[in-house]
Amino acid sequence: MRVIVQPDGDSIASLVAESIVRLVNDKPNAVLGFATGSSPLGIYRELIKAYQEGKVSFKDAWGFQLDEYVGLPADHPELYRNVIRTVIESHVDFSEGRVHAPNGTADDLQAAGPAYDTMIEDAGGVDFQILGIGTDGHIAFNEPGSSFSQGTHVETLTPQTREDNARFFDGDISRVPTHTLTQGLGTIMKAKKLVLVAEGEGKAEAIAQLIEGPVSAHWPATIMQHHADATVLIDEAAASKLEMKDYYRFAWENRLPWQSV
């Protein structure tokens, strides 16, 4: 796993966005994996800027979201499908029908999971998956105890995740849905490239487990240690519990010309 410690969120966002722009310019029909949450917002801002400056076009690219709340109405601002429209999709030139999310209001939620995995495969599989991490070590909405090989499925949120996400629901935990439809760890591991971003002290323990802990369902993100192309970009606060922090910094500062995000 490549670990890149950066001074702040802006430098993390620029590095990741540059890598995505390079990919889409090389492969215009690239399949991008979108994460929600606050961590990737800087990346989306940088991508919008690159598009406005004429450095990239997304018209032949695809977008697949990681997860969705179950049961939120179609016009709810926190429905992840609406969040991605607001933070990236509506500002760039994705063609109609090219950005998708799991359907959290499907009549048959059990069938909606495998159907979503098939859509991703039919588009060619995810080339570049953006990820954040929950304070309990979840990626997408795969909570502690998740199967490492599962596809898209319904997940029950932990009280900690609902508490963390209450800030998006006027601080009222009772308004945070209890269930989500999320790509499973098996789905996420099929992406050709995983790029996880995290900032702040609150993520330090989850980041230490992800990078230096044993692979364990108790910290679902640790499955990334088994991915052949996984990069983690963090600020100093999120890196604060890493024993090998100085080595990671040295490795990045002394990277070879072809080594990038």
Ligand SMILES: N[C@@H]1[C@@H](O)[C@H](O)[C@@H](COP(=O)(O)O)O[C@@H]1O
């Ligand atoms: N389902 C999302 C995850 O995809 C996200 O990575 C995580 C961290 O969110 P944030 O970046 O806001 O800390 O929590 C949410 O619950």
